[in-house]
Amino acid sequence: MAQQPFTRCRDYPARPQQVYLMGTCLVDSFDPQAGMDAIQFLQHHGVEVLFPQQQSCCGQPAFNSGFDDEARQVARQQLKAFAADIPVVVMMGSCAAMLHCDYARLFEGQPEEAQAKALAARTFEFTEFVDRVLCLPPLPASGERVVLHTSCSARRSMGVAECHQRVLQNSGVEVVEPNRVTECCGFGGTFALKQGDISAAMACDKAEAVAACGVDTLVSADCGCLMNIGGTLAKQGRPIKTRHIASLLRQRQEESL
Amino acid sequence: MTVQNYDPALMAAQVDNDEKAFADLRQRHFKARAKLSLENEQLRGSFLGATDFLQAKRRAVFEDTSELEHLRDRGEAIRQQSLAQLPDLLETLEKNLTANGIQVHWAETAEQACAHVHSILAANNARTVVKGKSMVSEEIELNHYLEKQGIECLESDMGEYLVQLAKEMPSHIIMPAIHKTTAQIARLMHSRAERSDGQPVPYTEDVDELIGNARAILRDKFASADAGISGVNMAIANTGTLCLVENEGNGRMSTTAPPIHIAITGIEKVVADLADVPDLLSLLTRSATGQHISTYFNMISSPRKTGELDGPEQVHLVLVDNGRSRMFNHPQLKPTLQCIRCGACMNHCPVYARIGGHAYGSTYPGPIGQVVTPQMQGLDKQGELVSACTLNGACGEACPVRIPLPKLIRELRHEANSTAPASELDIPGKGSQRHLGEAVVWKGWALAHQYGPVYRSMTWALSRGRSLMPHRLGAWTATRTMPMPAEKSLHELAKAAGIQQQPSGVEDPS
Numbered sequence: 001m002a003q004q005p006f007t008r009c010r011d012y013p014a015r016p017q018q019v020y021l022m023g024t025c026l027v028d029s030f031d032p033q034a035g036m037d038a039i040q041f042l043q044h045h046g047v048e049v050l051f052p053q054q055q056s057c058c059g060q061p062a063f064n065s066g067f068d069d070e071a072r073q074v075a076r077q078q079l080k081a082f083a084a085d086i087p088v089v090v091m092m093g094s095c096a097a098m099l100h101c102d103y104a105r106l107f108e109g110q111p112e113e114a115q116a117k118a119l120a121a122r123t124f125e126f127t128e129f130v131d132r133v134l135c136l137p138p139l140p141a142s143g144e145r146v147v148l149h150t151s152c153s154a155r156r157s158m159g160v161a162e163c164h165q166r167v168l169q170n171s172g173v174e175v176v177e178p179n180r181v182t183e184c185c186g187f188g189g190t191f192a193l194k195q196g197d198i199s200a201a202m203a204c205d206k207a208e209a210v211a212a213c214g215v216d217t218l219v220s221a222d223c224g225c226l227m228n229i230g231g232t233l234a235k236q237g238r239p240i241k242t243r244h245i246a247s248l249l250r251q252r253q254e255e256s257l
Numbered sequence: 258m259t260v261q262n263y264d265p266a267l268m269a270a271q272v273d274n275d276e277k278a279f280a281d282l283r284q285r286h287f288k289a290r291a292k293l294s295l296e297n298e299q300l301r302g303s304f305l306g307a308t309d310f311l312q313a314k315r316r317a318v319f320e321d322t323s324e325l326e327h328l329r330d331r332g333e334a335i336r337q338q339s340l341a342q343l344p345d346l347l348e349t350l351e352k353n354l355t356a357n358g359i360q361v362h363w364a365e366t367a368e369q370a371c372a373h374v375h376s377i378l379a380a381n382n383a384r385t386v387v388k389g390k391s392m393v394s395e396e397i398e399l400n401h402y403l404e405k406q407g408i409e410c411l412e413s414d415m416g417e418y419l420v421q422l423a424k425e426m427p428s429h430i431i432m433p434a435i436h437k438t439t440a441q442i443a444r445l446m447h448s449r450a451e452r453s454d455g456q457p458v459p460y461t462e463d464v465d466e467l468i469g470n471a472r473a474i475l476r477d478k479f480a481s482a483d484a485g486i487s488g489v490n491m492a493i494a495n496t497g498t499l500c501l502v503e504n505e506g507n508g509r510m511s512t513t514a515p516p517i518h519i520a521i522t523g524i525e526k527v528v529a530d531l532a533d534v535p536d537l538l539s540l541l542t543r544s545a546t547g548q549h550i551s552t553y554f555n556m557i558s559s560p561r562k563t564g565e566l567d568g569p570e571q572v573h574l575v576l577v578d579n580g581r582s583r584m585f586n587h588p589q590l591k592p593t594l595q596c597i598r599c600g601a602c603m604n605h606c607p608v609y610a611r612i613g614g615h616a617y618g619s620t621y622p623g624p625i626g627q628v629v630t631p632q633m634q635g636l637d638k639q640g641e642l643v644s645a646c647t648l649n650g651a652c653g654e655a656c657p658v659r660i661p662l663p664k665l666i667r668e669l670r671h672e673a674n675s676t677a678p679a680s681e682l683d684i685p686g687k688g689s690q691r692h693l694g695e696a697v698v699w700k701g702w703a704l705a706h707q708y709g710p711v712y713r714s715m716t717w718a719l720s721r722g723r724s725l726m727p728h729r730l731g732a733w734t735a736t737r738t739m740p741m742p743a744e745k746s747l748h749e750l751a752k753a754a755g756i757q758q759q760p761s762g763v764e765d766p767s
Contacts, residue, residue, distance in 0.1 A: 004304025017761055023747040025706070028741055029716050032747035039756060052758045054709040054766050062699050064648055064671030066690075069526035071702035077707045080766035084759060105664075141516040180309075184607045195645050196732020197292045201301075201611050202647075206735060231737030 008143045013087065019129070020082050022090040022099075025057040026223035027244070032224075034244030035091055037199035038126060041250045042089070045134055048219045049089075054081040058090075060098040063106060065190050071108055079115050087122050089129045091246065092222045093154025094189075095164075098124035101157050125154060126246055127221050131163035139172040139256045146248065147213045147240075148175050150204070151228060152184050164221060164245065171252040178209035187228040199228075207232040211240065221245045263460065268444040272423070275441065279425045282615055287641045289761035300436060304613045307435050311604040312548025315655070327621035331677040332540045333659040334427055335533045336595040343585060343594075346494040346527045347576070353497025356561040359572045367397035370577045374399060374486065374519055375406055377573055381517055383408070383483030389477070389503065389511035391488030392430050392598060393521045393577055395620045396633070399486070410486070413475050415468060422449045428614030430621060431545050431600040439464060446470060454476040475507065485511035486546055487570070490597070491521035491537060492574070495530045499574065501555040502541060504548075509555055518569040520557070523574050525585075525594035537597060544601040546622060563755035580633040586682055589668045593628050595658045602652035608645055624662045625653035628669065636673045639684030643669045644690075716746040 001172040019042065027143050039049045056077060063071035078099070090096035100123045107116035124133065132135070148164060169174045186192065186202025194218040206229050210218055218240055220226050230242035282290050294300055319325040339346060351361045362377075364370035369394075378386065385405065388410055389392065400421070401412045416433035420426060422445055427433030434442070439462055446467055447460040450473070458470040479485075487508055491500040499520050501508045512518045528534065540732040542548045563566035584593045603609040603623025614622035619630040619639060627646060631639045643666050652662040672683075673690035705715050721741045730739060745753075758765055 022753075028747045029719055029742045032745060035747035036750050039751065039754075049756060050758055050760065050763070051747075051756040053713070053748055053752065054758075056485045056706040056709065056712040057707075062702060064667060064670070065695075065699065066667065066672070066674040067696075067699040068671055070699045073703045077709070083766060084763045086760060096649075097590065114706070131612065150652070152647070156650035156654055182651070184647045184649035184651065186647060191647045192733060193731060195288070195291070195608075196735070197288070197295055197643065198608055198612060199647075200732060200736040201295050202607055205611075227740045230735065231733075231740060234732075234738040235736055250356050256343070257483040 004167060010188075014114065015133055015135075015149060015240075016047065016087055018050060018086050020050050020084075020086060020088045021049050021086055022055060022078070022082065023051065024060070024090065024092045024095045024223065025229070027091045030227065031223055031244055031247075034246045037244070037250035038089070038091060038246035041130075041155065041246060041253055043081045045136065045255055047134075048142045050086075052081040054136050055119040058098040059106070060095060060102070061163055061189050063102060068106065069143075072110070075103060075105045075106055079112055079119060082119060082126040085122065085130065087120070087124055087133070088119065089126055091244070092224070093124055093125050093160065094222055094224065095124055095149045096128075097153040097157035099123040100125075117182065121207055125158045125160050125163070125221065127156060127167045129156075130162040130167045130249065131160075137171060138170045141174075141250055142172040142252060142255065144172075144217075145173075145174040145176055145215045145240050146217045146243075147210050148177055149185065149210065149218060149220040149222075150181075150227055151225045155182065165240075167249060168219070168245065171249050172256075173248065173252065174214045176215050178206070178208060178213055180205075185229050187224045189224065192228065202233075203228050203232040207236060207238070211236075216240055217248075218242045221243050265447065266461075268460070268684050269448040272448045275445075276424050285619065286675075288616060290618055291612045291645070293595055294612045298671055299438065300613050301611065302559070303436055303438065305610050306609040306633070307429075308606075309605050311547065312325065315544060315601065315604070316547075318543045318547045318549060328536060328540055328656055329659055331536045332597075332657050333595065335528060335537060336658045337592075338595070339518040339528045339533070340525065340591065341595055342529070343525070343527065346529055347524060349494040349743070350497065350527050353494065354499075354574060355497075357497045358561065359497065359499070359574055362573060362575045363578075364575055365578045367577070367579050368519065370397045370575050370579070371402035373575050374521070375403060375408070377517065377519055378408055378484055378572075379406075381483065381571070384519060385478070385482045386410045386411045386484045387471060387478050387482040387489035387507075387515065388417070388487055389485065389508035389510045390417055390433075391486065391521055392427075393488055393523055395485060396579065397577060399521070411475075411478050411482075413478070413505075413511055414503075414564070415471055417509075418471055419445060419748065420476070421447070426615065426620070428622065429600060429603060430598055436615065438611065439467075442467060449658045450474060452744040468623050472637075475510075475705060479514045480509040482511075482515040484517040485513075485518060486519045486521065487512050489520050489526055489574070490541065491526045491534055492522060493529075493531055493534065494527050497558060498555040500529070500534060500538075501557065502551045502553075502556070502683065504505070504546075504552040505623055506553055509553055512555060512557060513568055516569055517573070518560075519573045519575065521577060524578055524581050525596075529591065529695045537658075541597050543600050544655070544657040545599040547678075548729070581683065583682065584632055587684070590628075590632065590665060590684075593625075593632060593665060595660050596625055596629075597658060598625075599657055601655040601657060602660075605651040605655040607649065607651065608647070612645075617645075625660070625665070628660075628662060628665045631673075631686070632684050635685035635689075636669070637689035640686060640690040642675045644671060713746070713748055716748065720744055720746055720749075
């Protein structure tokens with residue numbers, strides 16, 4: 001996991017003509033509309049979005065479980081899918097962190113090491129790209145309030161917690177953050193299955209803190225956290241809906257047209 | 258003071274029950290320990306409250322984040338430089354300690370370390386020992402060893418004293434009795450603490466009185482003990498000095514009042530020079546308890562000299578390896594040894610905050626415990642600890658010497674599932690957590706995700722079969738609803754919308 005000052009100090013390119021979108025496997029199957037919203041949002045701002053059909057998963061689930069060979073097999077496919085030298089915008093903080101922070105270790109001493117490092121350098125988390133590269137003028141206030149959950153990878157590995165806040169505020173929505181805002185929701189990929197009791201306790205505490213905000217929409221740029229917290233809220237019968245930040249940004253963009 | 262419904266027999270029974278509950282917890286596996294701890298509302302409240310409090314204290318003394326980051330850079334550099342020259346520094350340390358009159362003993366294993374301490378005590382016919390706080394002595398289970406040899410070993414740090422009275426283990430490396438409520442401590446002191454006149458201490462729930470009672474008992478023990486045992490926070494090679502950081506004065510009493518002082522520490526605690534100490538000390542106290550400086554800072558450089566009126570006649574240092582050389586030689590896991598044992602990682606760990614220290618079943622709990630313990634005791638015995646982490650990174654962010662704890666936990670998961678042949682240099686139990694079922698799942702997962710057409714067929718089937726999704730999925734659906742796949746995948750939606758795949762001129766990799 002990279003240190004914060006390193007990632008916060010990274011250089012950002014001028015607005016490119018083209019970017020790749022890495023949908024991520026969770027968005028692909030569970031919230032594909034967020035991916036389409038991101039594509040339309042970016043294209044509206046004059047950035048052509050490319051979506052390689054060969055992409056699948058960044059390899060993080062296996063990597064974080066200690067199965068490096070399997071993670072590498074899958075990661076190699078992403079090196080091929082995102083081969084051209086243009087920025088890669090990633091729909092989830094944790095997958096962005098896998099590419100940006102962990103591919104170097106995964107491909108250490110491998111023939112693809114240089115390629116993996118080059119990909120890491122041109123990988124951006126979605127809100128990071130919107131905030132730091134697009135630099136958009138603010139939209140008028142909408143009166144809408146949302147609770148923001150920033151994933152631990154977005155906050156600590158990518159260092160983009162402020163980007164999450166800024167893109168939301170900039171789109172005219174009011175951001176509310178729950179108590180113990182920096183605390184993990186307890187998802188942790190396979191952790192949720194391997195240590196189900198601890199994960200559930202953490203998710204319940206997070207759901208409680210989110211519900212205490214008294215706001216009916218929870219947003220995040222990580223599908224895993226949203227499934228974890230949202231699933232817990234739903235099981236408890238609390239009427240709080242979950243949305244990817246990209247969908248909210250696209251909605252605000254359309255409302256402001 | 259008067260206490261409503263005062264019933265000493267009931268109190269003693271409650272204390273016995275706490276002891277039994279702890280003994281019962283110790284017998285169980287990690288998951289069962291975690292579950293029991295999660296179900297204990299009092300415990301959940303204690304730990305969540307304590308970690309919130311300690312996080313706030315640390316934040317308050319590191320208000321200037323740029324100063325904090327600068328200090329962390331310094332701390333990391335000092336620890337890394339010390340480790341880079343560890344063998345040389347240890348030789349220098351031994352030479353200078355010996356020149357100062359401090360006797361040095363090397364122990365490769367926990368057993369050897371205990372035997373060294375015992376032989377020093379036996380040679381001096383010492384039967385009673387007071388101990389300042391030492392996590393290494395917990396690691397080597399010294400109290401247990403000495404008890405079997407008929408030597409009384411009394412803990413003198415307040416938290417350690419309470420844990421010893423309760424016949425438990427520390428639940429935190431800095432605050433050993435953090436899991437106990439004031440009421441529990443009041444009952445414990447009244448039921449089990451014995452004054453020098455043989456009488457029980459009066460029942461009180463007043464914290465100052467409780468500490469006063471313990472202090473009175475310990476004062477007598479300091480005065481009469483045959484030997485004192487302490488830990489070491491930093492050992493300075495160039496001057497041959499042992500540094501001890503503490504708040505209660507019990508460290509100074511244990512190391513000065515009895516005629517013999519035995520210090521125990523891990524071989525990684527050495528630094529080159531006095532100039533390395535201030536930054537590490539500042540990082541240690543601020544990260545651990547949110548103090549700018551501890552109440553006491555002891556620098557021990559020799560036994561009592563001719564003409565001096567106090568101080569021990571003998572000072573010994575037992576340097577313990579117990580797996581540390583193996584950590585030193587492991588390219589990825591070496592940063593484990595940077596640790597200065599401040600406890601900030603556990604104070605910031607959301608898993609520790611929920612299950613507490615005892616659930617880990619190891620001397621060192623929390624993130625650093627998850628890294629140290631399997632390396633000391635083997636992945637076969639303590640391998641499950643490495644799965645109890647979400648890799649959220651809060652520990653790594655708090656660590657004053659920038660140990661990349663999440664990275665190390667991930668490396669240990671890799672070691673635990675490794676199929677590479679094990680050598681003598683490897684962590685014991687390498688590959689022991691690899692189970693056929695999980696290995697097959699990951700093989701299947703890799704096949705499904707490394708070929709585009711296979712992956713797309715799988716997501717297609719998932720979306721078309723969404724109505725057939727099970728409503729239950731193990732622990733996930735016990736507290737959550739089942740996530741529902743969308744009707745069409747993003748791959749399908751993007752293709753239908755005519756989204757290009759590659760820049761013009763670049764071929765599709767398929």
